[in-house]
Amino acid sequence: MKNLTKKEALLQAAKELFGEYGFAETTFKKISDRAGVALGLLTHHYGNKEKLFFAAGMDVLENFISVLQQATADAEDGRTGVLSFCRSYLAFSIDPDTHWLVLVRCSPYSDMKTSEDRDIMLRKFEEVHHLLEVQLQRGMDDGSIVPLCPASTAQVITGLMVGANRTRVLTPYTFGSSQDFYTETLAFVDRAISARN
Amino acid sequence: MKNLTKKEALLQAAKELFGEYGFAETTFKKISDRAGVALGLLTHHYGNKEKLFFAAGMDVLENFISVLQQATADAEDGRTGVLSFCRSYLAFSIDPDTHWLVLVRCSPYSDMKTSEDRDIMLRKFEEVHHLLEVQLQRGMDDGSIVPLCPASTAQVITGLMVGANRTRVLTPYTFGSSQDFYTETLAFVDRAISARN
Amino acid sequence: MKNLTKKEALLQAAKELFGEYGFAETTFKKISDRAGVALGLLTHHYGNKEKLFFAAGMDVLENFISVLQQATADAEDGRTGVLSFCRSYLAFSIDPDTHWLVLVRCSPYSDMKTSEDRDIMLRKFEEVHHLLEVQLQRGMDDGSIVPLCPASTAQVITGLMVGANRTRVLTPYTFGSSQDFYTETLAFVDRAISARN
Amino acid sequence: MKNLTKKEALLQAAKELFGEYGFAETTFKKISDRAGVALGLLTHHYGNKEKLFFAAGMDVLENFISVLQQATADAEDGRTGVLSFCRSYLAFSIDPDTHWLVLVRCSPYSDMKTSEDRDIMLRKFEEVHHLLEVQLQRGMDDGSIVPLCPASTAQVITGLMVGANRTRVLTPYTFGSSQDFYTETLAFVDRAISARN
DNA sequence: TATGAATGAGATTTCATTCAT
DNA sequence: AATGAATGAAATCTCATTCAT
Numbered sequence: 001m002k003n004l005t006k007k008e009a010l011l012q013a014a015k016e017l018f019g020e021y022g023f024a025e026t027t028f029k030k031i032s033d034r035a036g037v038a039l040g041l042l043t044h045h046y047g048n049k050e051k052l053f054f055a056a057g058m059d060v061l062e063n064f065i066s067v068l069q070q071a072t073a074d075a076e077d078g079r080t081g082v083l084s085f086c087r088s089y090l091a092f093s094i095d096p097d098t099h100w101l102v103l104v105r106c107s108p109y110s111d112m113k114t115s116e117d118r119d120i121m122l123r124k125f126e127e128v129h130h131l132l133e134v135q136l137q138r139g140m141d142d143g144s145i146v147p148l149c150p151a152s153t154a155q156v157i158t159g160l161m162v163g164a165n166r167t168r169v170l171t172p173y174t175f176g177s178s179q180d181f182y183t184e185t186l187a188f189v190d191r192a193i194s195a196r197n
Numbered sequence: 198m199k200n201l202t203k204k205e206a207l208l209q210a211a212k213e214l215f216g217e218y219g220f221a222e223t224t225f226k227k228i229s230d231r232a233g234v235a236l237g238l239l240t241h242h243y244g245n246k247e248k249l250f251f252a253a254g255m256d257v258l259e260n261f262i263s264v265l266q267q268a269t270a271d272a273e274d275g276r277t278g279v280l281s282f283c284r285s286y287l288a289f290s291i292d293p294d295t296h297w298l299v300l301v302r303c304s305p306y307s308d309m310k311t312s313e314d315r316d317i318m319l320r321k322f323e324e325v326h327h328l329l330e331v332q333l334q335r336g337m338d339d340g341s342i343v344p345l346c347p348a349s350t351a352q353v354i355t356g357l358m359v360g361a362n363r364t365r366v367l368t369p370y371t372f373g374s375s376q377d378f379y380t381e382t383l384a385f386v387d388r389a390i391s392a393r394n
Numbered sequence: 395m396k397n398l399t400k401k402e403a404l405l406q407a408a409k410e411l412f413g414e415y416g417f418a419e420t421t422f423k424k425i426s427d428r429a430g431v432a433l434g435l436l437t438h439h440y441g442n443k444e445k446l447f448f449a450a451g452m453d454v455l456e457n458f459i460s461v462l463q464q465a466t467a468d469a470e471d472g473r474t475g476v477l478s479f480c481r482s483y484l485a486f487s488i489d490p491d492t493h494w495l496v497l498v499r500c501s502p503y504s505d506m507k508t509s510e511d512r513d514i515m516l517r518k519f520e521e522v523h524h525l526l527e528v529q530l531q532r533g534m535d536d537g538s539i540v541p542l543c544p545a546s547t548a549q550v551i552t553g554l555m556v557g558a559n560r561t562r563v564l565t566p567y568t569f570g571s572s573q574d575f576y577t578e579t580l581a582f583v584d585r586a587i588s589a590r591n
Numbered sequence: 592m593k594n595l596t597k598k599e600a601l602l603q604a605a606k607e608l609f610g611e612y613g614f615a616e617t618t619f620k621k622i623s624d625r626a627g628v629a630l631g632l633l634t635h636h637y638g639n640k641e642k643l644f645f646a647a648g649m650d651v652l653e654n655f656i657s658v659l660q661q662a663t664a665d666a667e668d669g670r671t672g673v674l675s676f677c678r679s680y681l682a683f684s685i686d687p688d689t690h691w692l693v694l695v696r697c698s699p700y701s702d703m704k705t706s707e708d709r710d711i712m713l714r715k716f717e718e719v720h721h722l723l724e725v726q727l728q729r730g731m732d733d734g735s736i737v738p739l740c741p742a743s744t745a746q747v748i749t750g751l752m753v754g755a756n757r758t759r760v761l762t763p764y765t766f767g768s769s770q771d772f773y774t775e776t777l778a779f780v781d782r783a784i785s786a787r788n
Numbered sequence: 789t790a791t792g793a794a795t796g797a798g799a800t801t802t803c804a805t806t807c808a809t
Numbered sequence: 810a811a812t813g814a815a816t817g818a819a820a821t822c823t824c825a826t827t828c829a830t
């Protein structure tokens with residue numbers, strides 16, 4: 001765990017702190033202290049605070065996307081693929097090792113001001129939508145999903161993931177175990193898309 | 198429009214600026230300038246920046262709740278009530294006069310740090326969940342909605358509203374008219390809850 | 395001397411410090427310490443360091459111009475007016491109460507980067523050229539000055555003032571008393587312009 | 592043009608950047624980037640920023656002096672020598688290949704703080720004065736120049752060069768072609784020193 | 789209630805210089 | 810000679826909040 005370069009240690013600390021305290025409440029000092037690194041190294045390696053913020057988010061996003069790719073690749077039909085996508089999405093978000101919260105805070109669904117860095121993330125995030133859209137189309141083709149518009153339904157389901165996830169990680173509203181809440185969410189999606197026999 | 202007390206002018210300016218720029222980027226100076234009012238009046242009337250932020254959000258939230266109350270009260274059955282709730286939610290969010298964005302930024306689904314003010318909003322927001330839950334229960338009673346857990350389903354649907362709304366007001370992802378996107382969202386909800394005959 | 399507002403005290407300290415140490419070596423801390431005033435007052439009253447720098451210079455420039463106006467107004471003919479202009483210019487520059495050095499450092503003849511503030515000073519400085527030009531024209535009209543182009547000669551003479559003054563206040567090159575050096579300078583100008591009989 | 596050692600490339604870049612942006616606005620990074628050379632070489636070869644600044648200036652000054660030597664050596668009498676000195680001074684300053692601006696910024700007539708490096712330049716600059724003084728003395732001896740004090744007149748004329756040059760390269764005040772302005776300047780000098788018959 | 793000058797802690801960013809490789 | 814990561818002091822500027830008027 002100590003075989004990190006100083007640049008990597010900085011990114012690691014950034015993921016922890018931005019996730020925990022958000023952008024505004026996280027200072028250069030906190031980051032460099034936690035990373036055990038000189039203050040000036042932050043701008044030396046990452047240019048400025050915002051770039052580091054998005055670098056941290058992008059790192060999580062890339063891991064996230066590869067998990068989703070795996071999950072959808074293994075599915076036997078479109079409906080299963082969609083549900084597997086959703087299950088992995090939610091599972092990733094509550095895994096303490098993923099630093100999910102950084103991504104919540106700099107994703108396109110957060111309220112950061114637009115910036116060049118944000119635009120890059122915006123485009124990267126479209127890969128997530130695409131993965132879902134592919135499964136929806138596949139489900140319509142194989143008859144496991146009712147007829148619907150794949151593009152906009154992908155947005156609706158992503159929206160549901162975003163909202164359910166925020167309910168879970170930002171609010172105190174999920175009574176019962178979060179497992180239950182996520183199970184309900186999956187059931188909701190299933191009812192909305194699956195072709196009944 | 199000019200018959201505002203200075204205190205009201207401050208709240209008005211706060212709704213505009215917090216909505217447009219967020220909490221951190223909005224300063225006392227900007228608010229008092231926009232309101233055309235002395236800087237010191239801000240603490241005088243509202244105590245501090247955070248209290249003003251939540252006062253602005255609460256003002257929007259109260260309007261929001263009364264719109265939702267109206268919408269659900271008029272419904273003929275549970276399913277219609279739920280759909281009416283959702284339609285009003287989304288319509289409110291794109292009405293330029295409601296200052297919806299402030300609420301987005303200080304709602305429980307945003308990533309503000311916890312504080313006394315936030316807790317108040319948290320509790321107020323439960324009225325929204327309650328309105329929806331009532332319609333879900335009603336729909337199960339009158340047979341227009343499939344059997345499900347009203348409490349957690351209310352959370353799931355609220356989550357969907359939150360996510361769909363963020364997609365619409367924060368991201369550039371809604372191709373087609375936003376009307377279309379919101380229509381798809383309502384159809385999605387309907388498929389997930391309505392009892393088919 | 396103590397009946398200064400804090401804003402005035404800041405300008406006073408700025409004139410002293412910018413004059414003595416130049417722009418780069420003068421810090422907010424030094425200025426506010428010398429003025430006995432809070433650090434933040436500097437941006438509160440003057441916006442930023444550069445604006446304060448030019449405010450200090452403009453203050454000196456305005457005093458300078460009114461001295462030159464007086465000096466030229468009293469002259470009996472054009473040649474005397476020009477010489478009086480030069481004498482006053484040089485005298486002003488070695489009067490310890492005028493804070494001349496600030497002006498040297500932000501005048502158009504210094505090497506500050508262009509900025510909005512600098513442009514204002516640039517235009518103000520043209521009043522100096524104009525005063526001199528008027529006397530040159532007058533001298534040609536009354537026969538005390540040889541025929542020449544008043545506009546460009548005004549620039550040449552101003553240039554000479556700038557250079558002689560810099561020799562005097564920035565370099566160690568003026569052997570003999572500076573009085574002598576300035577006397578030589580005036581004699582030089584006189585030889586270059588006066589109509590001999 | 593590419594047959595520069597890294598040390599020379601550094602000096603070249605320094606002349607360009609210090610000339611264009613001044614001392615404070617020029618950073619090690621900009622210099623090493625422009626030179627295409629590692630950052631650390633700067634201190635390695637030149638010790639520190641100030642030494643590099645003056646090394647750049649001294650390089651220009653040495654070229655300058657040899658041009659002036661040539662110009663005065665060729666003159667047929669003292670008056671012609673002085674005018675040739677002035678003409679060469681001004682021509683050198685507008686030749687784009689000489690990097691004149693660096694010298695403007697670190698010459699004794701600029702407002703750099705005193706330092707060991709500056710003292711060296713100060714002494715070197717005296718050679719310029721000396722060249723001029725020699726021609727003045729020669730002109731008095733050969734009768735082409737009116738009786739005057741050579742030492743202080745050399746200072747006055749150098750001052751005029753400094754000021755005229757600054758008018759030309761730092762201010763926007765020279766209307767007409769700069770050629771015209773420099774011609775006027777030479778005529779002014781001539782009137783002030785030449786013995787009329 | 790109303791004003792805006794005053795405060796100073798704190799944040800980000802810059803950058804000359806060092807040094808291990 | 811050459812590299813560029815690393816350091817941390819220092820500078821500018823921001824801004825919520827206080828307070829005298």
